[in-house]
Amino acid sequence: MSDTPIETAPRTEIRELQNERLRETVRNAYENVDYYRAELDAAGIEPEDIQTVDDVQKLPFTTKEDFRSEYPDGLFAVDGADVRRIHASSGTTGKPKIVAYTENDLDVWSEVVARCLAASGVEPGETVQNGYGYGLFTGGLGLHYGIEELGATVIPIGGGQTQRQVELLQDLESDVLTCTPSYSLYLAETAEEMGIDITDLPVSTVIFGAEPCTDPMREEIEERLDVTGIDIYGLSEIIGPGVSNECHEAQEGLHIWEDHFYPEVIDPHTGEPLPEGEEGELVLTTLTKEALPVFRYRTGDLTTLTYEECKCGRTMARMDNVTGRADDLLIVRGVNCYPSEIESVVLEFDAIAPYYRIDLYRDDNLDHLELTIEREPNFDGDTADLRDRIRTRLSNVLSFTPDKLEIVDPDSIERTEVGKVKRVYDHR
Structure with missing residues (x-):
């Protein structure tokens, strides 16, 4: 399970499998999804026009708005009798995105998550404490069945209940913890409050996802918990967690399981494909999904792709850690930056804890940005001097200076026990 042949196959073999599966995916969608049939007909494209992945750019993009406009089941390719499970996004910004799985889809999902766990260094027989939420969110159940598929023991505690x-x-004596990156740090804080040194516990690996995680945040997790931090990636519209994962041997990008998901990186503004190594928006096409085949889904996540063979021996494409989203771009008085860029700069300072919030306001048609960050409990220096140094560093690195920068006491910024952490509050 930890190193199936396809993971180390020659690129030519991977490409042949992708071609075959893409043809079947397009045929399935055209014959069974009215939305895709109408889109292809409008573009003058027949299923036979798509023979290899080189033809994938002929296919239309799919967006989150398409999922919502076809709510609840307009993108399903199978009858209700063939659906074995339904999940959904939170729907916090509108109608939730409903996703469906056949029996085979669930088997594939378990397989790719098991691959992720094996790549993370998890061994059969180890104990994995699953701190992702169960329910309509794909995180909890997605990891759960992958853990069992691998042959490891799962503790299905879900999100929250931090002291427990x-x-x-x-x-x-859990060996592995799965949760969001922000929650792993909150758990470490809680352990300290309970008088428990979390670095003395047996847990050696934290597999984190569902939120962007910058390199400074990863370093904080690894140091605070004395663990190896491994990034897992996925999204409900494609399958859930399990699209890609870092390997513990190299930790140099996330291996995309290309036999099930075909990746592209495009310019988020023009939609044009970008060359290997250039950052842009990740686009994914499913190659084996039965209930919900998806063409060229615009994830909104910013990353790069590389096809160099990894030190671990895997030959599948690797994506860089996602540290931001195309729609997270902040534009304040003509200056562009991402929250993850601000985080990376702020966490260069040892005196600053990995908790912050960004508040956006508009006054007299001018945008204002206020940045609130927490100091570490053991910081006893001059707060005003620290504030000035951070402002200077932000200006030098990002050509950006917040209108207000406040350094607050430890535990002042709200923690998130369940779900994804919120960093940006737009009051405009």
Whole structure:
């Protein structure tokens, strides 16, 4: 399971499998999804026009708005009797995106998550404490069945119950923790409050996802918990967690399981494909999904692709860690930056804890940005001097200076026990 032949296959073999599966995916969508048939007909494209992945750019993009406009099941390619499970996005910005799985889809999902776990260094027989939320969110159940598929033991605690999480890590001697990056740090804080040194616990690996994680944040996690931090990536519209994962041997990008998901990187403004190594928006096409085949889904996530063979021996494409989204771009008085860029600069300072919030306001048609960050509990220096140094660093690195920069006491910024952490509050 940890190194199936396809993961180390020659690129030519991977490409042949992708071609075959793409043809079947296009045929399935054209014959069974009214939306895609209408889109292809409007573009003058027949299923037979798509023979290899080189033809994928002929296909239309799919966006989150398409999922919402076809709500609830307009993108399904199978009858309800063939659906074995339904998940959905949170729907916080409108109608949720409904996704469906056949029996085979669930088997594929378990397989790719098991691959992710194996790439993370998880061994059969180890104990994995699953801190992702169960329910309509794909995180909890997606990881759950992958853990079982691998042959590891799952503790299905889900999100929240933080003191109990710490107790179970200690009492059940969990080897691996799965959760969001922000929650792993909150768990470490809670352990300290309970008088428990989390670095003394057996957990050696944290597999984190569902939120962007900058390199400084990863370093903070690894240091605070004395673990190896591994990034997992996925999204409900494509399958859930399990699209790609770092390997513990190299930790140099996330291996995309290309036999199931075909990746592209495009210019988020023009939609044009970008060459290998150039940052842009990740686009994914499903190659094996039965219930919900998806063409060229614009994920909104910013990354790069490389096709160089990894040190671990895997030959599948690798994507860089996602540190931002195309729609997260902040434009304040003509200056463009991403929250992740601000985070990376701020966390260069040892005196600053990995908690911050960005508030955006508009006054007299002018945008204002206020940045609030937490100091570390052991910081006893001059706060005004620290503030000036951070402002200077932001200006030098990002050509950006917040209208207001406040350094607050430890525990002042709200933590998130369940779900994704919110960093940006737009009051405009």
